[in-house]
Amino acid sequence: MGDRERRTVFVTVGTTCFDALVKAVDSPQVKEALLEKGYTDLIIQMGRGTYVPSKVSGDGTLQVDYFTFSPSIADYIRDASLVISHAGSGSIFETLRHGKPLIVVVNEDLMDNHQSELAEELATRKHLFCASPQTLGETIQEMDIETLNPYVPGDAKPVVSLINKFFGFPDD
Amino acid sequence: MGPDVSMAVCCAFPVLVSLLLIRFAYVMYHSGHMPSKLSASAAGMRSLIVLGSGGHTAEMMNVVTTLQKDRFTPRYYVAALTDNMSLQKAQVYEQSLVRVEVDKEEGVENAQFVQIYRSREVGQSYITSIATTLLATSHAIWIIIRIRPQVVLGLGWSSIFYIESIARVKKLSLSGLLLYKLRIADQFFVQWPQLQQKYPRACYAGRLM
Numbered sequence: 001m002g003d004r005e006r007r008t009v010f011v012t013v014g015t016t017c018f019d020a021l022v023k024a025v026d027s028p029q030v031k032e033a034l035l036e037k038g039y040t041d042l043i044i045q046m047g048r049g050t051y052v053p054s055k056v057s058g059d060g061t062l063q064v065d066y067f068t069f070s071p072s073i074a075d076y077i078r079d080a081s082l083v084i085s086h087a088g089s090g091s092i093f094e095t096l097r098h099g100k101p102l103i104v105v106v107n108e109d110l111m112d113n114h115q116s117e118l119a120e121e122l123a124t125r126k127h128l129f130c131a132s133p134q135t136l137g138e139t140i141q142e143m144d145i146e147t148l149n150p151y152v153p154g155d156a157k158p159v160v161s162l163i164n165k166f167f168g169f170p171d172d
Numbered sequence: 173m174g175p176d177v178s179m180a181v182c183c184a185f186p187v188l189v190s191l192l193l194i195r196f197a198y199v200m201y202h203s204g205h206m207p208s209k210l211s212a213s214a215a216g217m218r219s220l221i222v223l224g225s226g227g228h229t230a231e232m233m234n235v236v237t238t239l240q241k242d243r244f245t246p247r248y249y250v251a252a253l254t255d256n257m258s259l260q261k262a263q264v265y266e267q268s269l270v271r272v273e274v275d276k277e278e279g280v281e282n283a284q285f286v287q288i289y290r291s292r293e294v295g296q297s298y299i300t301s302i303a304t305t306l307l308a309t310s311h312a313i314w315i316i317i318r319i320r321p322q323v324v325l326g327l328g329w330s331s332i333f334y335i336e337s338i339a340r341v342k343k344l345s346l347s348g349l350l351l352y353k354l355r356i357a358d359q360f361f362v363q364w365p366q367l368q369q370k371y372p373r374a375c376y377a378g379r380l381m
Binding site for chain 1: 217225227228230231234235237238239240243295331333335337338339340341342343345358359361363364375377378379380381
């Protein structure tokens with residue numbers, strides 16, 4: 001207590017290698033944009049990437065820390081005020097389930113880049129913001145978290161009841 | 173034909189290709205003697221559950237946790253060799269079931285866990301993926317035959333349910349496209365209405381995530 005409230009930004013690349021995102025969040029432009037928006041801490045999960053961001057600690061500046069992998073990604077998401085994630089559906093839905101504001105950064109270097117489909121659809125429905133490594137700074141400056149709609153999780157029951165119906169099982 | 177029920181979310185290319193091949197062989201061998209789909213006995217239906225990596229496993233586990241476990245048993249979970257997380261998630265879930273039904277001796281025998289080669293890793297080049305796909309497909313055929321050898325001799329007709337991943341909004345995955353075009357799946361689910369409009373034989377029954 002006594003310290004001013006911490007507002008943490010959690011960056012996650014999942015199990016992938018996404019140096020372009022780690023470099024982008026480690027850039028002065030993005031860090032300044034985050035500070036301006038009132039965030040105090042930046043925690044980067046860098047996965048299999050080789051670009052190592054610089055750790056920063058001290059007063060009046062954005063605190064930066066990083067790690068490669070952790071079995072408790074959910075805890076970091078729960079403690080975050082903002083999540084910046086790669087476009088993997090696991091990370092996206094984990095964040096939405098926790099009701100956290102989310103910016104998805106699409107990895108444009110992937111070969112069969114269908115990943116942007118999901119992020120763009122959910123951005124159209126205003127469940128998250130969508131950016132590229134180049135536009136991340138701008139997206140942070142321009143975003144208004146209040147405009148996001150909460151995500152109502154899906155339900156497997158209709159699919160399962162159709163499978164049951166197929167076999168002639170009673171629905172229950 | 174492998175287990176009686178197969179369910180897959182995408183990223184399961186080798187398994188799906190093998191299912192296709194074995195089903196084709198089965199139909200050729202037994203044309204004219206198609207057993208009823210409702211041959212499912214009271215003992216339950218052997219179910220092959222194909223797990224993808226990352227988010228796909230979460231989608232499939234949402235289906236598995238909703239399924240009536242006594243109807244869909246035993247369950248064979250399949251995941252890639254390089255995927256450490258998916259089978260672990262399935263194992264954790266199956267163990268939680270055992271704990272609930274302590275008095276039942278059968279326990280985890282209701283569930284088995286199988287690893288297969290992947291046809292292509294994320295980022296792998298298309299040229300080398302031809303070889304790895306062939307390897308993965310032969311391995312998948314071997315596994316499907318091993319899990320249910322009588323099937324190839326024609327004991328049961330299997331049903332295939334395919335659920336396209338929620339990550340596919342505008343276009344089907346390669347596995348999905350193959351199963352859709354060749355009408356392999358008995359039921360083909362997509363998770364976005366706009367995808368259903370594009371592929372009218374698909375069924376939209378909401379999102380899994």
